[in-house]
Amino acid sequence: MTAVVWQVAQIVLVAALAPLATGYVRFVKARLQGRRGAPPWQPYRDLLRLLKKEAIVAPTASWLFRAAPYVTFAAVWLAACVVPTFTTAIALAPAADLIALVALLGLARFWTALAGMDVGTAFGGLGSSREMLIASLAEPAMLMMTFSLSLVAGTTQPAQIAAFILGGNIGVEVSLGLALAALVMVAIAENGRIPIDNPATHLELTMVHEAMVLEYSGRHLAMMEAAAMLRLTLFMALISCLFFPFGMALPGAGAVAALVGLAAFLAKVAALGTALAVFETMIAKMRVFRYADFLGGALLLGLLATIFLYVSEAV
Amino acid sequence: MLIAAPLVALPALALFAVVARRAAWSHAIVYGGCFLAAVALLAGGLDQLGGAAPVGVTLPFGLPWLHAHFRVDNLSALFLVIVNIAAAAASAFAVGYGPHLPDQRRVTPFFPLFLFGMNAVLVADDAFMFLVSWEFMSLSSWLLVLSDHTRPENRKAGMVYLTMAVFGTFCLLPAFGLLAGPGGDFTFAAMRMKELAPASGFLVILLALLGAGSKAGLVPLHAWLPLAHPAAPSHVSALMSGVMTKVALYGLIRILFDLHGEVGWQWGAAMMVVGGVTAVMGVLYAVMQDDLKVLLAYSTVENIGVVVIGLGLAVAFKDNGQPALAALALVAGLYHALNHSVFKSLLFLGAGAVTSATGERALGALGGLLKRLPWTGAAFLVGAAAISALPPLNGFVSEWLILQSLFKGPTLPHWAMKFGVPVVGALLALAAALAAACFVRAYGIAFLGRPRTPAAAGAEEAAVTFGMRAAMVALAVLCVGLGAMPVTMTNALSAVVRPLTGIEVPVSADLGWPWLSPTGPSSGSYSGTILVAMGLLLCGLAVMLVHRLGTRALRVSPAWDCGHAEDIPQTQYTGHSFAQPMRRAFAATVFRARETVEMPEPGDDSPARHRVSMIDPVWDGLYRGLARLVDLLADQVNRMQFLTVRRYLLMMFATLVVWLLVVAVRQQL
Numbered sequence: 015m016t017a018v019v020w021q022v023a024q025i026v027l028v029a030a031l032a033p034l035a036t037g038y039v040r041f042v043k044a045r046l047q048g049r050r051g052a053p054p055w056q057p058y059r060d061l062l063r064l065l066k067k068e069a070i071v072a073p074t075a076s077w078l079f080r081a082a083p084y085v086t087f088a089a090v091w092l093a094a095c096v097v098p099t100f101t102t103a104i105a106l107a108p109a110a111d112l113i114a115l116v117a118l119l120g121l122a123r124f125w126t127a128l129a130g131m132d133v134g135t136a137f138g139g140l141g142s143s144r145e146m147l148i149a150s151l152a153e154p155a156m157l158m159m160t161f162s163l164s165l166v167a168g169t170t171q172p173a174q175i176a177a178f179i180l181g182g183n184i185g186v187e188v189s190l191g192l193a194l195a196a197l198v199m200v201a202i203a204e205n206g207r208i209p210i211d212n213p214a215t216h217l218e219l220t221m222v223h224e225a226m227v228l229e230y231s232g233r234h235l236a237m238m239e240a241a242a243m244l245r246l247t248l249f250m251a252l253i254s255c256l257f258f259p260f261g262m263a264l265p266g267a268g269a270v271a272a273l274v275g276l277a278a279f280l281a282k283v284a285a286l287g288t289a290l291a292v293f294e295t296m297i298a299k300m301r302v303f304r305y306a307d308f309l310g311g312a313l314l315l316g317l318l319a320t321i322f323l324y325v326s327e328a329v
Numbered sequence: 330m331l332i333a334a335p336l337v338a339l340p341a342l343a344l345f346a347v348v349a350r351r352a353a354w355s356h357a358i359v360y361g362g363c364f365l366a367a368v369a370l371l372a373g374g375l376d377q378l379g380g381a382a383p384v385g386v387t388l389p390f391g392l393p394w395l396h397a398h399f400r401v402d403n404l405s406a407l408f409l410v411i412v413n414i415a416a417a418a419a420s421a422f423a424v425g426y427g428p429h430l431p432d433q434r435r436v437t438p439f440f441p442l443f444l445f446g447m448n449a450v451l452v453a454d455d456a457f458m459f460l461v462s463w464e465f466m467s468l469s470s471w472l473l474v475l476s477d478h479t480r481p482e483n484r485k486a487g488m489v490y491l492t493m494a495v496f497g498t499f500c501l502l503p504a505f506g507l508l509a510g511p512g513g514d515f516t517f518a519a520m521r522m523k524e525l526a527p528a529s530g531f532l533v534i535l536l537a538l539l540g541a542g543s544k545a546g547l548v549p550l551h552a553w554l555p556l557a558h559p560a561a562p563s564h565v566s567a568l569m570s571g572v573m574t575k576v577a578l579y580g581l582i583r584i585l586f587d588l589h590g591e592v593g594w595q596w597g598a599a600m601m602v603v604g605g606v607t608a609v610m611g612v613l614y615a616v617m618q619d620d621l622k623v624l625l626a627y628s629t630v631e632n633i634g635v636v637v638i639g640l641g642l643a644v645a646f647k648d649n650g651q652p653a654l655a656a657l658a659l660v661a662g663l664y665h666a667l668n669h670s671v672f673k674s675l676l677f678l679g680a681g682a683v684t685s686a687t688g689e690r691a692l693g694a695l696g697g698l699l700k701r702l703p704w705t706g707a708a709f710l711v712g713a714a715a716i717s718a719l720p721p722l723n724g725f726v727s728e729w730l731i732l733q734s735l736f737k738g739p740t741l742p743h744w745a746m747k748f749g750v751p752v753v754g755a756l757l758a759l760a761a762a763l764a765a766a767c768f769v770r771a772y773g774i775a776f777l778g779r780p781r782t783p784a785a786a787g788a789e790e791a792a793v794t795f796g797m798r799a800a801m802v803a804l805a806v807l808c809v810g811l812g813a814m815p816v817t818m819t820n821a822l823s824a825v826v827r828p829l830t831g832i833e834v835p836v837s838a839d840l841g842w843p844w845l846s847p848t849g850p851s852s853g854s855y856s857g858t859i860l861v862a863m864g865l866l867l868c869g870l871a872v873m874l875v876h877r878l879g880t881r882a883l884r885v886s887p888a889w890d891c892g893h894a895e896d897i898p899q900t901q902y903t904g905h906s907f908a909q910p911m912r913r914a915f916a917a918t919v920f921r922a923r924e925t926v927e928m929p930e931p932g933d934d935s936p937a938r939h940r941v942s943m944i945d946p947v948w949d950g951l952y953r954g955l956a957r958l959v960d961l962l963a964d965q966v967n968r969m970q971f972l973t974v975r976r977y978l979l980m981m982f983a984t985l986v987v988w989l990l991v992v993a994v995r996q997q998l
Contacts, residue, residue, distance in 0.1 A: 025867075072888035075780050076699045078710075084875075088868035092860065095867075104861065108844065108854040112734050114720055118860075120765060121719045131902065134697065134778030135890035139902020142773060146766035147910040153765075154758035156730065161754055164736045170853040203817045229888055233879045237871065247439025306914040313755060320751040324739075 017265075021095070021105040027276075028094040030245040033057035035250065041290035057243065061236050063318050069232030072133045082129035083237030094248040095172060095217065098173045100275035101263035107173040111161040115172070115252075116153055119204065122241060123149055129224030131190050142223025144302060148222065148266045151309035152203045158316025159196045160213070162189050163256060165323050172252065174306065176259035188326060192319035194257050199312035201249040202206040205242070207290065209300040210308065213242075220299065247283070254282040331385075332401060332409070332452065334735055335366035339445035343365070346438040359437045360749040363444055363684055364420035367413040370448055374409030378821050385454060392457055398516050400454035403825040404587070408451045411667050414673040414807065415572045416444050418800040419564040422678045425794030426685060430562050434910055435476040437607025443568065456505035456515040460498065463580070465542075467494040470573060473565045474557045486556035493543050494554040496579035496844045500540030502880055507533045508588055511924040520588045530589065534596055537584040538603075540942065547637060548607040550948045551630045555614070559690075563681025566622060570629040575666050578636060585644060586659070586829040594648040594741070598749055604754035607634030612760045612946075613915055616767040617908050617943075619750070619792070621680045621690045624771055625673065631760055632669040636662045639731045642750075643830070645741055646734075652832040655739050657847045660825045661730035662817060666810060667818070668723040674716040675804035679709035681802065683775065684936030687784045688794040692904040694782045701788040706776050707799035710717045715808040717765035721857045723811035726845070728761055730819075733847055735922050737874035763911070770907045779898040786930065787983050790919060813857045874895035905941070911943070 030324045036053035044051025071079065096110045110118065127145050130138035144267070164170045166179040166189070178184070206223035215221055227238045255262070260277025263271040300308065349355040374774075377384070383402035393398035401409070420742035423440070429980045430436055441463045446466030453459040475487040507519045507529045514612045525533065543550035585592050604793060611630030618624035639662025682705040683698060684690050699706035715722035735757065738750030780786035844852035848859065916922040921942045928936040 068882035068884050070884050070886050073885050087871050091867050092864050109856045109859045111853045114855050117720045117725050126354050131773030132777040133888045136900055143907040146769050150762040150766050157758040233875050240979050245448045252433035
């Protein structure tokens with residue numbers, strides 16, 4: 015029963031926290047670049063403003079264009095529900111493992127990419143095509159990372175992996191480091207951050223995610239933006255759950271432990287957000303056709319993580 | 330009874346189609362009859378799958394000393410279900426689709442024969458009946474490929490298909506011969522009892538892989554498939570791609586897991602490598618095609634690769650004494666075979682509906698069809714999402730099962746497997762991700778955006794008749810059902826693999842009905858049912874919140890497109906431009922894709938050109954070489970036609986001497 019309560023809490027938490035996390039990253043980035051920047055809670059205002067504006071739809075668009083924002087948002091939200099944040103005792107944890115998580119994000123991407131092509135404009139197609147190229151390398155990289163984690167922890171379930179690492183069954187391992195590197199690279203690509211994509215770009219030819227949602231406005235755009243924010247929070251939660259689950263409440267722990275877990279989660283999100291802002295400030299965006307090198311690297315890191323496991327076993 | 334009666338009825342329908350070929354209504358009778366026969370066979374298969382003991386019958390025809398043996402066990406029953414789901418849908422579709430064909434009298438008589446051939450392979454219980462039915466299936470589908478023989482590319486497809494079909498049987502014939510042994514007892518029951526010498530065992534497996542693999546479309550034996558499958562009318566393509574490849578896999582499973590039984594893990598490793606390469610190559614070809622049906626055919630190659638990865642893994646686990654994992658891998662492979670037959674039939678039928686509404690099948694000539702063909706568009710969308718392995722549809726469940734069993738691959742003791750399994754896993758993941766790209770491209774170009782030609786703009790749902798719509802919608806519903814409620818099917822499948830691996834795998838383990846947790850709840854679980862329920866709940870919640878917090882106002886206004894919006898539909902992304910990043914990233918080495926841009930000088934008003942050149946490594950590397958070799962040998966042999974009588978006599982004498990020497994040497998040994 016408590017699992018259901020924690021689950022509901024998590025569903026609300028991720029949705030409520032996502033704009034703040036994104037706003038925080040923007041805020042830190044602005045400060046690093048010598049600007050004052052909007053306050054971290056600005057995204058809430060933006061979303062609310064978009065919701066209140068009328069939506070504009072091209073006459074060439076079909077029903078898919080209007081359904082896609084909701085499907086995308088729901089798929090990412092669902093994915094964010096199953097990754098433990100403050101406690102591993104959530105009711106939905108067994109419903110989807112890491113493989114299903116990758117696929118749920120794939121579902122969101124499938125709809126967004128289709129929506130990009132629905133109006134029949136050049137930029138939409140451009141964005142969809144590049145997004146699918148990124149995905150075709152990022153998804154295998156993430157599955158390889160899952161593979162090495164499942165070899166270490168004997169499970170593909172994020173909650174179980176967190177519990178395994180919290181149980182102190184494992185020291186610092188080379189392959190865990192490689193898997194973490196792979197996951198971080200995938201996270202950068204999946205969230206359309208620099209150096210793969212620039213979420214703040216205003217130059218259409220460099221867009222990927224923004225190009226796909228170019229035709230959206232009003233509440234539809236709000237849903238697409240909210241889905242992007244939720245995805246960023248999801249990946250932060252995933253990185254902290256799989257590699258830094260410290261402070262997370264385990265099944266059977268009381269409300270105090272959950273509060274400690276919540277505080278730890280917020281601290282982790284802040285730390286990861288700061289790291290992301292620093293990284294993005296330091297690095298320049300790369301050319302489109304270098305993506306394959308970057309993400310191919312992530313795929314190889316994931317593979318190496320598995321191979322290194324055998325090596326460390328054999329030694 | 331449910332199986333025997335329709336099997337007799339199908340050839341009768343073919344005869345009827347020939348007799349009544351001039352009557353305008355004959356096709357409706359024939360396809361209607363095929364539909365009923367397929368439904369009866371489906372019911373028979375499901376009934377048998379329910380757990381009844383194998384049923385066998387021996388009939389007094391065929392070879393005089395052998396008779397004809399038929400038997401339906403769980404494996405046959407499963408494949409009867411796989412074949413006849415698609416066959417029923419294709420028949421229902423064809424009732425409305427048949428009159429669209431250029432010359433349907435070349436199709437109706439052979440369609441029932443094709444169904445008969447495929448079903449007869451599944452129930453055959455001796456090598457003779459198996460091979461005769463196999464050839465029946467090959468030749469009737471060959472005739473269907475040639476039904477539109479006025480197009481030269483179809484004639485070429487027919488030629489290549491016939492060659493490869495002959496090659497396949499040429500391999501299977503000695504495989505069964507070796508299985509039967511020198512005694513020549515060709516019943517499957519006798520083959521199961523037999524112990525094979527290592528050398529002949531090796532040959533049997535190799536020949537089975539070559540023979541069944543060429544029919545299923547394993548790289549590099551796939552070359553005929555993307556030529557032949559699209560050449561046939563769409564409802565036949567659906568069966569050839571969705572189902573005939575599965576009959577080939579049935580043959581492979583029957584030999585490797587049932588008749589032979591002792592297959593070394595090295596074969597499993599080889600199958601996994603071939604499967605992985607097939608999956609990636611197939612989808613890479615598919616992502617660059619412009620013809621919708623060719624694209625679907627290449628994607629079949631990919632999916633066969635995925636199934637063969639599962640089968641190879643099962644072989645390796647079985648040989649290593651891990652029957653539970655072998656059963657899991659086999660269940661995963663069989664589930665993917667079932668799923669692929671459902672969504673690939675759906676997609677081919679969708680392509681048929683598109684062709685009958687627009688007369689086009691090139692992506693570059695389509696566009697905006699979702700608004701014009703709402704039923705076809707919605708059904709095709711479900712199929713596209715299912716084949717892209719997206720939850721909560723069926724394609725994802727089988728990929729999930731295959732990945733779960735693959736993740737247990739490192740428990741195998743062999744170092745080659747330990748290192749090979751992650752690589753195959755990476756190939757599988759790459760294939761799945763590229764499949765999503767491939768189908769976003771296919772769907773986005775054909776069904777979304779603005780129509781690129783008047784033909785696409787004038788498409789009307791009226792051309793898609795009720796039967797066609799019903800067939801597509803039924804298959805789409807099945808895609809959702811098999812995905813959202815997989816446990817019912819996995820339990821049936823684990824009963825199928827029990828006799829093959831000696832163990833029943835509790836796929837839903839300890840968690841109960843809606844949960845898949847094949848290796849125990851703590852090591853990975855999935856519940857499509859719960860994800861669907863939660864997804865709908867969250868989606869509804871999002872819609873409600875948005876409409877509560879915001880406005881519902883909506884304005885229809887021209888597209889923004891950064892201010893560049895133009896009315897010309899050619900400004901949209903095309904299939905070629907969509908594939909360009911993939912082509913650059915993946916095809917530059919494998920297919921040696923090269924792009925050249927010709928820009929005219931300023932002032933020169935000739936058009937700018939962008940050319941892409943690509944090679945097909947399999948055709949250029951393997952088949953052209955083989956064809957040259959055959960030509961060369963034929964030229965050499967040709968010389969023998971022009972010898973003098975003296976030389977012919979000399980040759981006969983020399984032959985005699987050589988044979989006598991052979992006999993003498995053999996007696997000495």
